[in-house]
Amino acid sequence: MEFGFVIPSRGPVAQPAAMTRVAQRGEALGFRIIGVSDHVIFPVTNDSTYPYSESGTISSTGTGEILEQLTVLAFLAGQTSSARLLTSVMVVPYRPPILAAKTLATIDALSGGRLVIGCGAGWLREEFDALQTPPFDARGKATDEYLKAFKELWTAEQPTYDGTYVRFSNVLFAPKPPPGAHPPLWIGGESPAALRRVARLGDGWYPIGSNPTYPMDTPERLRAAIDVIQREAALRDRDPAAIGYAYHAGWYDTEPAAGPDGRRIMTGAHDDVAQDIDTLAGLGFTSLIVGLSGASEGEMVERMERFAEDFLG
Numbered sequence: 001m002e003f004g005f006v007i008p009s010r011g012p013v014a015q016p017a018a019m020t021r022v023a024q025r026g027e028a029l030g031f032r033i034i035g036v037s038d039h040v041i042f043p044v045t046n047d048s049t050y051p052y053s054e055s056g057t058i059s060s061t062g063t064g065e066i067l068e069q070l071t072v073l074a075f076l077a078g079q080t081s082s083a084r085l086l087t088s089v090m091v092v093p094y095r096p097p098i099l100a101a102k103t104l105a106t107i108d109a110l111s112g113g114r115l116v117i118g119c120g121a122g123w124l125r126e127e128f129d130a131l132q133t134p135p136f137d138a139r140g141k142a143t144d145e146y147l148k149a150f151k152e153l154w155t156a157e158q159p160t161y162d163g164t165y166v167r168f169s170n171v172l173f174a175p176k177p178p179p180g181a182h183p184p185l186w187i188g189g190e191s192p193a194a195l196r197r198v199a200r201l202g203d204g205w206y207p208i209g210s211n212p213t214y215p216m217d218t219p220e221r222l223r224a225a226i227d228v229i230q231r232e233a234a235l236r237d238r239d240p241a242a243i244g245y246a247y248h249a250g251w252y253d254t255e256p257a258a259g260p261d262g263r264r265i266m267t268g269a270h271d272d273v274a275q276d277i278d279t280l281a282g283l284g285f286t287s288l289i290v291g292l293s294g295a296s297e298g299e300m301v302e303r304m305e306r307f308a309e310d311f312l313g
Helices: 016-029 069-079 097-110 125-131 136-155 192-201 219-235 270-283 297-311
Strands: 002-006 033-036 084-091 115-120 185-188 204-206 244-249 287-290
Touching: 002 084, 002 297, 016 033, 016 069, 016 297, 033 069, 033 287, 069 084, 069 097, 084 185, 097 115, 097 136, 115 136, 125 136, 136 192, 185 192, 185 244, 192 204, 192 219, 204 219, 219 270, 270 297
Parallel strands: 002 033, 002 287, 033 084, 084 115, 115 185, 185 204, 204 244, 244 287
Antiparallel strands: none
8 A cells, every 4th residue: 555645735734845845754754645635716605515425515626726736746756756746636627627637737747747637627616707718517528538539649650639619630750758657547426427437547546535425434345335436447347447546535534523324534542543544455455544734834844754654564
């Protein structure tokens, strides 16, 4: 199992020197993945349902401060040497597809092939509207087309794509990732549509456990979802064994927290969390992103060091 954390894009840690120290300390401790989340702009008010809380409301957006995800990853590429750099997740329709494919390929090249693309279709309608993206209600189809276009641009000598939301031809695109080694696409999401997207287009599945509509917080639920992905992949003549699995637990606490079915995984005593990690590994998960952010750089580093001492030794 490889472990990672998400570095904050706003707040006291989202400053160049602090981000550098946290990222480099994470590498030194043995964390293998550093993720960055994705928002571009926040609405003053919104009627959208946040999918990862029981209340369905987004936490305070404050002044709207947030650093742009891909720019942060390019910065971190220059501050680190070994950790993989993860979009956790990139809302695929937010950026024009050719420009996004170029930016991603550039980060991958400059980092020595360390980019991992966690990707999702998004949930914040008002942000879609502000960014003048494809229609919010068509975000799933647009996401699929963008991902197909990425692969075409990264692999074809003279890429061409003719879709509803993406069209291009008569173009050259370079540099390309090495043949057979483009950045892996980890498909985020827990809904049936997301599972089908994994089977069609994903190199991996990257769920968050806290979606109350589609909870992925017990071994039974995760196993059932993996079975769906593998069946759907086989129906599309894809090798199910070629799909990897990474889990995002956006929390970690040494005190047990109540979940809908008892203790929430990745909380509680050392032995409980160790058993959770073993259970995830037994299901086929090879990467685990844990919530280690703190109110300050010092608090975050302390949490990272404690987790590393307990589980990375």
